[in-house]
Amino acid sequence: MNAIILSEPGKLAPHDAPEPATPGVGEALIRVHRIGFCGTDYHAFHGRQPFFDYPRILGHELGVEVLAVGEGVSNIAVGDKCSIEPYLNCGSCHACRKGRANCCSNMKVLGVHVDGGMRERLVVPAAKLHVSKTLSYDALALVETLAIGAHAIDRAAVEKDETVVVIGAGPIGLAAVQFALLRGARVMVIDRAAPRLEACSRLYPAVITLDPEKSFIEQLTSITCGDLADTVIDATGNLASMGGSLEYVGHTGRLVYVGLAQGEVTFNDPLFHRREITLLASRNALSKDFPEIISAMEQGKIDPLAWITHRCTLAEIPEKLPLWSEPKAGVIKAVASLS
Template sequence: MKGIVCEEVGKFVLYEDLTEPVLEKGKAIVRIRRIGICGTDLHAYQGNQPYFSYPRVLGHELAGVIEAVGDNEAGLHAGDQVSIVPYMHCGECSACAIGKTNCCKNMKVFGVHIDGGMRELVSIPLGHLIKTDGLTLDQATMLEPLAIGAHAIRRSGLAAGDTVLVIGAGPIGLGVMALARYAGAEVIAMDVNEERLDFCRESAQVKHAVNALQPPQEQLAAITGEPKAAFVIDATGNAKSMMNAFGLVAHGGSLVYVGLVKSEITFNDPNFHSHEMSLMGSRNATMKDFDFVLKAISAGYVDIDRYITHRTSFEGMISCFDSWLKPESKVIKALVEIN
């Protein structure tokens, strides 16, 4: 079968003869039809992804059709369209025991720690498949990145009527914005790119936007009457932004890092303590978050067609990838199609 391997930093190779998976008990063979490209893939290609080794088959934002499956109690059959939950947890560690499968001690993320879905066929445990009847393949592919945002919202404790500042208008940040609106919150978008902020207003239907290149506290005060926000979610994966975010959290407020950066993060402890601030990391997602996303898409809160700005065939991905790294390409979400 065909597959694309990231053999080393900056090098993809298309293979025609990768070994096909064999059907095993408790698993299904899935024919991949869509692959979403996310920041993890870009960082891995550039050599900036933590917990990563080469060579590796990338791809964890996936949708496809079940090719083969044995008898099962999950109600899955050959021909079912599915989305893949790529977080392969152990089910035995202390985190899994309390339901935090998203931060399993022995986590193996498909396409990061183990080979992923940038190939024609994959073998997936039945518990990591979600039937996506009624969704398009594009929508099914976007469940995973949106679930990342849903988990960050749940971590924050955000509720209907609250105001949240979302920093970073990339795919994850945009998902956070749309899902926060679905949760009933008032959303303020913040980014350094005015075009991205316009996109937030038009496509994510965010009423208020803050340009981070201008004094953000003044802009926040003009919007809400307060220079800081009770809920701040940073989706930038940028160390400077993540550290500056401390200055935007109100007394008694919370800061959630959903973006990941491969470096140290520091903050002023007296400021942190005087605010009695809650600082949280948000990693991956759980089935509860996927369910939340399914409901939000069904309710029309996420316009997937607007988020997907670039497409290519499987064979054409390698030649496109470098261009997607350039700011001038204005990629929000790139999608690879396999027929």
């Protein structure tokens, strides 16, 4: 069976993977139709993903078809089109028992800790599949990225007419923008790269993009008449940005770190205390986010298909993924098609 394997940093190659076993109790055999490329995949390719083991079959943003189901599976049927929730949680740790499977202490993310979807077929727990009767495989492959943004906005409990500042206009930042807008917030975006700001304005005309040539805090102060942001979402994964982003949070506001960085974030404590800021981390997404996002897409409330800027086949991944990992490629979202 055709697959692509990352045998070590910088080495992506075609691979003849074994056929998956017959699905067992609670499992499903799926055919992969679309694979979205994520920052995690690019970082793993360049050897910059922490706690990553090689060799690994990447791919966790998937649009799939159900080929067979094992005993006791009732949420899906053969022929269904699905999105995958790639967070394989243990079900018994403290976080899982509290219903917070997104931060399971034994988390295995498909395509990160265990082999993922850059192959024709695989077996997954059926409970991790979320069906749509109408969406395309392209749309289904985008659900996971959107879920990361939806969860970050949930963490901050963003409300109508609040001011939300999103820092970093990559796919996760755009996903946060999408769900902040859906809640009726006034959304501003900070990024230093002009092409990303242009893409953001094109996709979401209601968003105010701050001018990277001028002081961000001065612009924010002026637009909000000194109130600053109710919520700041930092989607940069950059320590300096994360430490500095407190400055944009207004009194009683929330700051959510959705981007992940290695190392220590430092910030000014008097600022943190004076404004009584709530600091939150946001990791992965909850199971409930998937059907909610699928439903919002089915109803046309959100339409992220314009995010897809680059496409290739499974066989072209070893050639294209390295090129598309470079900022100059101008990729918002790249998708590989197997059908």
